[in-house]
Amino acid sequence: MTFISLQFLVFFMVVTLWFFRLKNQNGRIWLLLIASCYFYMSFIPEYILILGGTIIVDYFAGIQIERSEVGNRKFWLVLSIIANIGALAVFKYYNFFIDNIHSGFLFFGKPLQLPLLKMALPIGLSFHTFQALSYTIEVYRRKQSAERNFVVYALYVMFYPQLVAGPIERPQNVLPQLKEFRPYEWENVKEGLARMLWGFFKKAVIADRLAMVVERTFGHTSEASSAALFIGAVFYSFQIYCDFSGYSDIALGAAKVMNISLMENFKQPYLSGSLSEFWTRWHVSLSSWFRDYLYIPLGGNRKGEWRRRLNILIVFLLSGLWHGANWTFIIWGLLHGLFVMILVGNTSPLAGRNSVIIRFFRIIMNFLLVTFLWIFFRAENLQNAWIYIKSIFALRGGANFITLSPAEFIFSILIVAVMLLRERYLPGHIISKNNRFWTYLVSMLIICYYFGVFVENQFIYFQF
Amino acid sequence: MFKKTASYFFILSGLIILWLSTSRAAMKYITDKRDNDEWYGTYQCMHGDLTSMCYLDIVRRFNPPVVMAPLKKPAIPGPRNISLYLHGDSYMYCSRTRRLNDSVFAGVGNYYFIDRNHGMNYHLDSSKKNILLIEVSERYLRAYFSGLQILDEVCDSVVRKKTIALCNNDFNNQIIYSSIIPGFHVNDLFNKYINQNLQCNLFNYNFIMPLFESKAALNYYVFNRASGDVVISADKNFLFLKETVSLTDGGSSYVQIKSDDVIRLVNNFNVIYDHYRQNGFSEVYLSIIPNSATIMQPKGYNNLIPQIQNDQNLKMKIIDVYDSFRKSTVLLYQPGDTHWNNYGKQLWLDLVNEKLLMETSH
Numbered sequence: 001m002t003f004i005s006l007q008f009l010v011f012f013m014v015v016t017l018w019f020f021r022l023k024n025q026n027g028r029i030w031l032l033l034i035a036s037c038y039f040y041m042s043f044i045p046e047y048i049l050i051l052g053g054t055i056i057v058d059y060f061a062g063i064q065i066e067r068s069e070v071g072n073r074k075f076w077l078v079l080s081i082i083a084n085i086g087a088l089a090v091f092k093y094y095n096f097f098i099d100n101i102h103s104g105f106l107f108f109g110k111p112l113q114l115p116l117l118k119m120a121l122p123i124g125l126s127f128h129t130f131q132a133l134s135y136t137i138e139v140y141r142r143k144q145s146a147e148r149n150f151v152v153y154a155l156y157v158m159f160y161p162q163l164v165a166g167p168i169e170r171p172q173n174v175l176p177q178l179k180e181f182r183p184y185e186w187e188n189v190k191e192g193l194a195r196m197l198w199g200f201f202k203k204a205v206i207a208d209r210l211a212m213v214v215e216r217t218f219g220h221t222s223e224a225s226s227a228a229l230f231i232g233a234v235f236y237s238f239q240i241y242c243d244f245s246g247y248s249d250i251a252l253g254a255a256k257v258m259n260i261s262l263m264e265n266f267k268q269p270y271l272s273g274s275l276s277e278f279w280t281r282w283h284v285s286l287s288s289w290f291r292d293y294l295y296i297p298l299g300g301n302r303k304g305e306w307r308r309r310l311n312i313l314i315v316f317l318l319s320g321l322w323h324g325a326n327w328t329f330i331i332w333g334l335l336h337g338l339f340v341m342i343l344v345g346n347t348s349p350l351a352g353r354n355s356v357i358i359r360f361f362r363i364i365m366n367f368l369l370v371t372f373l374w375i376f377f378r379a380e381n382l383q384n385a386w387i388y389i390k391s392i393f394a395l396r397g398g399a400n401f402i403t404l405s406p407a408e409f410i411f412s413i414l415i416v417a418v419m420l421l422r423e424r425y426l427p428g429h430i431i432s433k434n435n436r437f438w439t440y441l442v443s444m445l446i447i448c449y450y451f452g453v454f455v456e457n458q459f460i461y462f463q464f
Numbered sequence: 465m466f467k468k469t470a471s472y473f474f475i476l477s478g479l480i481i482l483w484l485s486t487s488r489a490a491m492k493y494i495t496d497k498r499d500n501d502e503w504y505g506t507y508q509c510m511h512g513d514l515t516s517m518c519y520l521d522i523v524r525r526f527n528p529p530v531v532m533a534p535l536k537k538p539a540i541p542g543p544r545n546i547s548l549y550l551h552g553d554s555y556m557y558c559s560r561t562r563r564l565n566d567s568v569f570a571g572v573g574n575y576y577f578i579d580r581n582h583g584m585n586y587h588l589d590s591s592k593k594n595i596l597l598i599e600v601s602e603r604y605l606r607a608y609f610s611g612l613q614i615l616d617e618v619c620d621s622v623v624r625k626k627t628i629a630l631c632n633n634d635f636n637n638q639i640i641y642s643s644i645i646p647g648f649h650v651n652d653l654f655n656k657y658i659n660q661n662l663q664c665n666l667f668n669y670n671f672i673m674p675l676f677e678s679k680a681a682l683n684y685y686v687f688n689r690a691s692g693d694v695v696i697s698a699d700k701n702f703l704f705l706k707e708t709v710s711l712t713d714g715g716s717s718y719v720q721i722k723s724d725d726v727i728r729l730v731n732n733f734n735v736i737y738d739h740y741r742q743n744g745f746s747e748v749y750l751s752i753i754p755n756s757a758t759i760m761q762p763k764g765y766n767n768l769i770p771q772i773q774n775d776q777n778l779k780m781k782i783i784d785v786y787d788s789f790r791k792s793t794v795l796l797y798q799p800g801d802t803h804w805n806n807y808g809k810q811l812w813l814d815l816v817n818e819k820l821l822m823e824t825s826h
Contacts, residue, residue: 006662007482014478017471038653045654219711405688450679454692 199249542571
């Protein structure tokens with residue numbers, strides 16, 4: 001059940017209305033948990049067993065960590081980490097690991113055949129394992145008390161708006177909200193619905209339209225002209241942003257309607273003047289997770305400059321691996337790490353000069369760098385990524401794979417510009433006057449219907 | 465009070481519509497009831513399945529007058545000593561509900577059509593020459609023949625149990641649905657067609673069609689493309705099903721074919737051939753119907769059909785539609801439909817009858 005589907009719209013309507021008809025929080029929690037199970041099972045029903053298994057382990061681990069003495073606390077934490085990372089290792093990385101062993105043996109002329117796992121990756125596995133880990137780590141650090149109510153804990157991991165693609169939440173933010181009975185608030189409903197519509201617009205009108213160009217250029221790289229490939233790469237930058245931030249908008253909006261505030265995941269990342277700044281604005285819940293649970297425990301910036309740079313590299317390398325079991329993601333993460341490592345702390349000739357023109361120049365340069373790195377993220381393999389980059393710089397002619405008519409191409413650029421301006425100058429979603437809200441609602445519905453590209457494309461980040 | 469009543473109304477309506485759209489029995493009942501109603505009936509465009517899918521009934525170039533060339537009876541009817549078992553798909557239909565009948569085949573005494581979606585338990589007539597003709601459209605070729613499910617679906621009624629035990633494929637592993645309430649199945653809860661069913665129940669009514677047609681017209685006249693799962697050909701004269709021209713779909717004419725894929729398909733065809741020959745069929749023919757994009761827009765074609773048909777290891781006899789279609793100067797496909805027109809169908813029949821007449825004389 002993707003957010004851009006009739007099934008989700010009907011599901012959301014039923015769950016939300018029912019939620020507000022219930023007069024006690026216990027009933028609401030049960031309703032949300034059952035609804036979240038149905039939501040998750042609508043992808044592949046059997047995979048709920050994997051999720052259920054890790055929830056049970058983490059629930060008991062949390063209680064035991066709180067109860068135990070120093071030595072045992074660590075044991076239960078390690079058990080929880082092994083259960084979660086183990087699930088990731090088996091279902092996400094096992095085949096990748098075995099494939100590489102096969103390639104290694106083949107390289108030395110000794111073919112080897114180890115068994116491969118014949119199952120698809122459970123949807124959103126990386127997201128909910130990281131969210132579960134943040135709970136046990138916070139309990140271990142004594143910053144969060146262990147949750148005794150199993151249903152509340154299960155809902156913390158499974159809350160359907162953020163179950164399959166984040167934001168990766170922290171227990172301190174979500175658990176109190178799940179336990180507190182909050183009455184119906186029309187202002188929150190308006191804000192949530194307005195945000196959801198903005199997410200639908202970004203996904204259906206922008207991301208899926210740009211995808212038509214991107215699929216073509218990345219699918220037939222060797223035949224396309226350099227200009228077409230460059231446009232394809234730039235369009236991919238906006239496609240992935242509108243796709244993922246559109247998902248986050250729908251998730252945050254759906255939660256807001258039910259009076260639950262989730263953490264912001266995007267802060268206009270393409271307006272960043274440097275790569276370090278980009279990572280404080282892109283997928284904030286993941287970068288802050290890596291900061292809190294990996295970078296700082298590794299020593300952060302407390303152990304000297306070179307150690308700091310090494311820590312940065314490790315974090316980005318693992319961030320790349322988190323995104324997928326493919327060398328393209330690993331190289332993407334490594335390159336981000338290398339650029340941040342090199343650029344951090346280095347003073348450029350433009351440093352300290354903050355005129356509008358210099359800021360604009362920095363934003364453009366940073367956007368081009370991010371776009372260049374996205375090529376590794378999008379390509380099927382490293383060879384394709386390399387061919388794509390080489391072909392852009394070859395400045396060659398070839399097939400014009402824009403695939404859109406001139407009118408639709410111009411329209412695509414215009415809607416991207418509108419989206420950037422809207423998020424820059426009107427970032428909020430609160431519409432206090434009712435008549436304005438209804439006008440906005442109806443207008444957005446008409447725009448999404450007439451200009452939306454409804455092709456049942458999954459959200460890109462669902463695969464992680 | 466009003467808000468309370470309204471919210472209960474919407475909760476109940478939502479649950480009912482979700483249930484209706486998941487239950488196969490309910491959906492069948494609804495579509496049967498609605499099918500032919502003018503006002504609330506399901507939208508059925510008469511100019512082709514693709515124009516219907518993308519609501520471009522208004523564009524004349526996709527809706528030329530229907531080819532009214534009736535199918536010819538064979539010039540030489542032959543001695544009628546063949547039992548023909550035709551395993552096929554929608555290409556074998558004359559209209560939405562009517563299939564090809566035995567009058568168009570030469571030398572055929574008994575004729576059995578085996579719908580690929582339903583299968584058949586056959587009982588061969590030893591007094592006749594039993595011929596199995598497997599017709600498959602190109603877009604289903606890889607999906608269907610990557611496995612051997614045909615062996616389970618088309619079985620000798622006497623040795624059926626034995627055959628199932630021998631066949632190792634996913635068909636045996638399908639979940640047996642358990643019915644808790646009549647017409648409701650547990651696995652329907654996660655019905656993968658729920659969105660199509662919801663669209664059918666919520667919006668797919670003749671009286672709402674102007675809304676869909678206006679969006680389709682906007683896309684066509686402003687952005688020069690079709691909506692949804694349909695794309696316009698490079699020369700702008702045809703509609704193609706998206707899955708037949710995408711760069712990733714297994715049914716596409718342009719998706720890259722690995723040599724392993726061809727080897728696996730040929731091996732499967734050989735297993736199928738040996739199986740049915742051992743079970744009493746005199747001959748097994750294969751006829752692959754090209755996607756309309758393969759013939760009408762050949763640039764970039766992945767050559768799947770010739771790679772299979774020309775494989776030296778293939779045992780199955782071929783009725784080569786691809787080559788004949790490629791050389792034809794007549795329009796063989798309907799511009800707004802996935803299927804061929806009557807000229808295409810007649811050309812195929814002529815090729816089939818040529819082989820059948822050869823069989824009658826052997």
